[in-house]
Amino acid sequence: MDIDRARLIATARRAALLAVPVVFLTIFFAWPVAAIIHRGIGAEGFRTVVNDHRLREVAWFTVWQATVSTLLTLVVALPGAYVLSRYRFAGRSVVRALVTVPFVLPTVVVGAAFTRVLPHRFDHTVWAILIAHVFFNYAVVVRVVGGLWANLDPRLDEGAAVLGAPRWRSLLEVDLPLLAPAIAAAGAIVFLFTFTSFGVILLLGGPRHSTLEVEIYRQTAQLLDLQVAAALALVQLVAVVTLLLVTTRLQGRLAVQRRLRRREEAAARVRTTGQRLLLLANFTVMAILLGVPLLSLVERSFSVPGGGYGLAWYRSLASTGSSGLFVPPTEAIRNSLVFAATATLIATVIGGLASIAIGGRHTRLWLDVGLMLPLGVSAVTIGFGFLITLNRPPLDLRAKAVLIPIAQALVALPFVVRSVVPVLRSIDDRLREAAAVLGASPSRTWREIDLPLVSRALAVGAGFAFAISLGEFGATVFVARPDTPTLPIAIFRLLGRPGAANYGQAMAMATILMVLTVACVLVFERARIGDLGDF
Amino acid sequence: MLTVEGVAVTFGEHTALDGVDLAVPDGALVAVLGPSGSGKSTLLRAIAGLEPLTRGRVAWDGDDLAGVPPHKRRFGLMFQDYALFPHKDVAGNVAFGLRMQGRRPEEVRARVTEVLALVDLTGFEHRSVTTLSGGEQQRVALARALAPEPRLLMLDEPLGALDRTLRERLTTDLEELLHGIGMTSIYVTHDHAEAREIGDQLVVMRAGKIEQMGSPDDVVAHPANEFVASFVGAR
Numbered sequence: 001m002d003i004d005r006a007r008l009i010a011t012a013r014r015a016a017l018l019a020v021p022v023v024f025l026t027i028f029f030a031w032p033v034a035a036i037i038h039r040g041i042g043a044e045g046f047r048t049v050v051n052d053h054r055l056r057e058v059a060w061f062t063v064w065q066a067t068v069s070t071l072l073t074l075v076v077a078l079p080g081a082y083v084l085s086r087y088r089f090a091g092r093s094v095v096r097a098l099v100t101v102p103f104v105l106p107t108v109v110v111g112a113a114f115t116r117v118l119p120h121r122f123d124h125t126v127w128a129i130l131i132a133h134v135f136f137n138y139a140v141v142v143r144v145v146g147g148l149w150a151n152l153d154p155r156l157d158e159g160a161a162v163l164g165a166p167r168w169r170s171l172l173e174v175d176l177p178l179l180a181p182a183i184a185a186a187g188a189i190v191f192l193f194t195f196t197s198f199g200v201i202l203l204l205g206g207p208r209h210s211t212l213e214v215e216i217y218r219q220t221a222q223l224l225d226l227q228v229a230a231a232l233a234l235v236q237l238v239a240v241v242t243l244l245l246v247t248t249r250l251q252g253r254l255a256v257q258r259r260l261r262r263r264e265e266a267a268a269r270v271r272t273t274g275q276r277l278l279l280l281a282n283f284t285v286m287a288i289l290l291g292v293p294l295l296s297l298v299e300r301s302f303s304v305p306g307g308g309y310g311l312a313w314y315r316s317l318a319s320t321g322s323s324g325l326f327v328p329p330t331e332a333i334r335n336s337l338v339f340a341a342t343a344t345l346i347a348t349v350i351g352g353l354a355s356i357a358i359g360g361r362h363t364r365l366w367l368d369v370g371l372m373l374p375l376g377v378s379a380v381t382i383g384f385g386f387l388i389t390l391n392r393p394p395l396d397l398r399a400k401a402v403l404i405p406i407a408q409a410l411v412a413l414p415f416v417v418r419s420v421v422p423v424l425r426s427i428d429d430r431l432r433e434a435a436a437v438l439g440a441s442p443s444r445t446w447r448e449i450d451l452p453l454v455s456r457a458l459a460v461g462a463g464f465a466f467a468i469s470l471g472e473f474g475a476t477v478f479v480a481r482p483d484t485p486t487l488p489i490a491i492f493r494l495l496g497r498p499g500a501a502n503y504g505q506a507m508a509m510a511t512i513l514m515v516l517t518v519a520c521v522l523v524f525e526r527a528r529i530g531d532l533g534d535f
Numbered sequence: 536m537l538t539v540e541g542v543a544v545t546f547g548e549h550t551a552l553d554g555v556d557l558a559v560p561d562g563a564l565v566a567v568l569g570p571s572g573s574g575k576s577t578l579l580r581a582i583a584g585l586e587p588l589t590r591g592r593v594a595w596d597g598d599d600l601a602g603v604p605p606h607k608r609r610f611g612l613m614f615q616d617y618a619l620f621p622h623k624d625v626a627g628n629v630a631f632g633l634r635m636q637g638r639r640p641e642e643v644r645a646r647v648t649e650v651l652a653l654v655d656l657t658g659f660e661h662r663s664v665t666t667l668s669g670g671e672q673q674r675v676a677l678a679r680a681l682a683p684e685p686r687l688l689m690l691d692e693p694l695g696a697l698d699r700t701l702r703e704r705l706t707t708d709l710e711e712l713l714h715g716i717g718m719t720s721i722y723v724t725h726d727h728a729e730a731r732e733i734g735d736q737l738v739v740m741r742a743g744k745i746e747q748m749g750s751p752d753d754v755v756a757h758p759a760n761e762f763v764a765s766f767v768g769a770r
Contacts, residue, residue: 430618433585436605437612438683439635444606448631452622 017357021350028406032385033237033377039388040234042227049231055215059235062211065126066195069133073190074183076134076285077141083282084142085150087275088267095286096142102290103139104464104521105514106471107199108488110136112495112510113293114204116300124206132200135289137190144186148179150267181250188247196240196378198474199488203495212236213380217477220384230388233381240377294514301507305500313508316501326483329509332490336513339401339486340469343408347465350409351416352458355424356450379411383478401484407475412465419461420454427453463524467517487513536560537582537687537719542591543743544577551577553743554591559687559721559736564713566734566751567723568767574743575723576615579689582721583612595686606635611685615692617676619664625651625675626660632683650678653712670701677709681716688713688720694729706732727767731755739763 049055084096102110114132115123122128152175160170176183198213210218212232219229270276304312317329386407427450435445473488480489487509494506539557543550552574559565569575580586582593584605593600600608611632619628626647633643651657654674659667664675673693680688693709694702710733713720724730730737731751738748747759758764 428618430614431620433580433583433605434612434614434618434620434679435631436585437583437608437610438632438679439606439609440631441604441606444635449620 014357017353021354021357024346024350028386028390028410029377029382032382032389035389036230036233036237036381036385039227039230040232040237042230044227048228049235055228055232058210058215058232059212061209062195062213065129065133065201065209065211066191066197069130069137069194069197070187070191072130073134073137073141074187076289077138078145078183079278080138080282080286081142081146081149083279085146086267087270087279089270089279092267095283099142099286099290100139101294101518102135103137104467104471104517105136105294106473106488106517107136107197108203108473108491109297109471109510109514109517110293111200111203112491112506113297114200115495116507117293117296124204124208126205126209128204129197129201129209131289132204133190133194133197135293136200137193138286138290140189140193141186144189145179145182148182149175152178154268185247185250188243188250192240192243192247195243196236196380198378198380199492203492212239213378213474216380216384217474220387220478226388229384233384236381237377240381297507297514298511301504301511305504313504316505317508327485329490329494329505332485332487332509333512335484336470336487339405339408340466342402342405343412343469343472344462344466346405346409347412347416347469348458348462351413351461351465352420352454355417355420356454358421379407379472379474380478382407382410383475386475387478401481403479404476404484404486405469407479408469408472409465411472411475412468415464415468416458416461419464420457423457424450424454460524463520466524467521470520471513471517536596537721538594538597539578539582540592540594542578542581542593543589544574544581544586545589550743552581555743555745557738557745557748559719561719562717563735564720564722564733565736565738566730567721567738567740568727568730569725569740570766571725572742573740575725575740576691577743578740579612579691579721579723582687582689583610584608585612609683609686611680611683611688613676613680613688613690613693615695617672619672619675619679621665623664624660625656625662625664625667628664628675629678629682631679632685636683646682650682653681653716654678669697670705673697673705681718684718686719688718690720690722692724693722694726695724702726702729709733731767737767739766741766 080099084092084099110132114128114135118128118131122131156174156178157167157170160174161167165173195211196213197211198217201209201211201214202217205214212235216229216232216236219225219232270279301313302309302311304310317333319328386403390403431449432445435449436442440448471488472486473492476486477489477492480486485493491506491509491513494502494509537557537559539555542552542555544552555574555578557565557578567575567578577586581588584593584600584603588601595608620631623631626644629647629650630643633646638646647660648657651659654677656671656674656678659671659675664672667675677690677693680690694705697705706729713722713733722730722733724733734751736748737751737754739746739754741762747754747763754763755767758767
């Protein structure tokens, strides 16, 4: 067969598929990031950052809070991962699903929930930030570590027991070493998320606590010092890319491990009183940490002035009335839905094309990392980059609402890619060969084999993209105009204003946002094939 | 008639096939026997066009197949662990090759029913392939390969994934079925009993080369060397 010609055709096809994503990412990602680098290197801002005592402290606090949050999350969530992966009990799958809910919640909702539930002396303390971070990332540890733990061969522990090791010794000397790659990968992901945490710190940290992300926003929006903001964004960019490379490597190692695992699950029945107490203790932690804040948010949204419960706050959403917004809050709901739908469309088309182009066997690492960058390069950086590039000729989009869904699509894009590529890669090559031998041409094979399997993964990715766009805050806050707020922006503004009415409305909108997010993730989860996909 | 002339396939440093010559006359059933790693599967993949040749040629009725992609060769290949399409049901799998030929839906349906009856899976049309037992999956894979009536049917260790008792029972079934339809076939296995029962012709391979070929009785009675003798169980 003419191999050279076939290779040429394959290359041409890949180039055609990649054209749209590459153009899109060049304009809306590479250009803004390049502008940040250009401005950031400009000496003035950089000198200010290095010499300013307070900004140095911000950088230190960013690292410190991420480290402590990561360690705390691991300490709190590892026992939970153990219980949920190694024991069989009624309702286990429900508990697992419920535990995952916080992870998909918008930061603004979480921030709102914690302003409600934490005692007043926690207001604007670092504790509020740390607790909210544990709340958010509990699911990461349960999913990443528990996923491997559930399939760890129980005969290893049995073997250790026969050799005289009590349970705690075999946990320490058998389970933990084998789980080390998963724990490291989970830790790296949590560190990355908390390092770039924005909404939680802005809402709960108060004026005294600032991370790089928050500082970029404050320098831009409040102090109007774009030079310093760009320098900070550059520091953030370098730190995050380094972190991302480490995370990717750790996850790569985990993938090897995952292949070695046994098929069936190794969960045991609960027998002794000790085990029952262990389960009870973990359920209590989950209920208090994860359940109480969300329930109290919902409770507050229904409690009306003068006592009792009712729909007063929900009804008030339809009018501008006393609210601190320029438009009635229902308008924000409508905006959010329209923007999120548009963002989902963009992210699904771009992400789908890119996944198909890079999903083949011979993938270039730089393409992979390039598509993942928006995930690491924080939402705030994207929003800030938009602000300094797309507001003048040749592309003046500042006044255009279309910037919002584009920014949201960029943030959601990696989730689409990460839902589709693993599925594409997992398609056994022999299925394609079988189709070819049975008379299917390459394009027909693609239509009959790849497409049906991919479209389901694409649906999962679209669901994620929609949920993320709905709750997106960091990038949107830079590009949304006062008269086109989204739900998270409206909640943020209302929380920043005094008065019971604003607070009640914020709670009602946070509840609506929570319900919308959870519902759409649940709907699209149904399309998932087995455990494939990275999230 | 299939002719394989001086075919070599290399993967980097490793030589999987090293100058293989083979002729399969119409209607013949050739059993290829050899230990794992002897190049049996690679030979089938090279004939199907799935593996590019380093040297040599594969021809059908004298026409070189070099420029013909796998989907235009009208050969059938039953994969070692079946490679059934997980997103299609039994009928969808069996109908696949027929649909690729552009046959009319009612014709496809009739042929699917017919082939499923042949492999004793009547009524399994709408079962999901992931819920089938190993033996049932094996028969679906066979039905899928048979349905489009390929001019050459290749079977790669078709019973390899099954347990011993089932394998012995199915060997007889398969032998009767293949001889019954009289399709030109190549049957790859590492089990000498299976090879001797099924093949009219026996080809013994080692390290990418053919050690000996001939009728099963002949090979067993007059093995060319020590390796063939021990491998076909002559001594």
